[in-house]
Amino acid sequence: MLQDDHRFLYRAIDLAKEACQLGNDPFGAVLVLNGVIVHEALDRSVELSDPTYHAESAVIAEYCRSHHLFSLEGYSLYASTEPCVMCSGAIHWARISRVVFSVSQAMLQEITGGRPKPGCSDILNAGHRTIEVVGPLLTEEGLAALVGYSETLSRIERHRKRFSTDYDSASPFDNP
Numbered sequence: 001m002l003q004d005d006h007r008f009l010y011r012a013i014d015l016a017k018e019a020c021q022l023g024n025d026p027f028g029a030v031l032v033l034n035g036v037i038v039h040e041a042l043d044r045s046v047e048l049s050d051p052t053y054h055a056e057s058a059v060i061a062e063y064c065r066s067h068h069l070f071s072l073e074g075y076s077l078y079a080s081t082e083p084c085v086m087c088s089g090a091i092h093w094a095r096i097s098r099v100v101f102s103v104s105q106a107m108l109q110e111i112t113g114g115r116p117k118p119g120c121s122d123i124l125n126a127g128h129r130t131i132e133v134v135g136p137l138l139t140e141e142g143l144a145a146l147v148g149y150s151e152t153l154s155r156i157e158r159h160r161k162r163f164s165t166d167y168d169s170a171s172p173f174d175n176p
């Protein structure tokens, strides 16, 4: 089991590096059923002009939509970094059974600064069901995907550069 956990986490970390190379945030996730990767996703928030397009939410949404599924009970989700509050919500609603992550939210905060954010276990296990949460795991490898992250331009700055969006003059009344 541990060997499999490592293998799937390595893949999630590789996806995180790929996301970074594409100008997105360095996060990746894979969905596993019965020891097999059934879907994988990377953060594409900047690329798709979608601030909610995180790897974990995306891997759930893309897979459920394409397979007409509404519950992922029995599935495991592997994430290069501990899922954020939004993605923990998605994991809860999708009824995923197990979450494994590399870098913790606390470790991420040390890199990015700012106020501490809640870990996913508290959010995931606030309801009736119990979701198994494993991590931090392979943190040296997971942190390698975040090298330079704190020095890169913010998401909004990267988006501005990419799409030449002038946020300062944007008005909600521009479009009828």
Ligand SMILES: [Zn+2]
Residues within 6 Å of the ligand: 054, 055, 056, 057, 083, 084, 085, 086, 087, 088
């Ligand atoms: Zn997220």
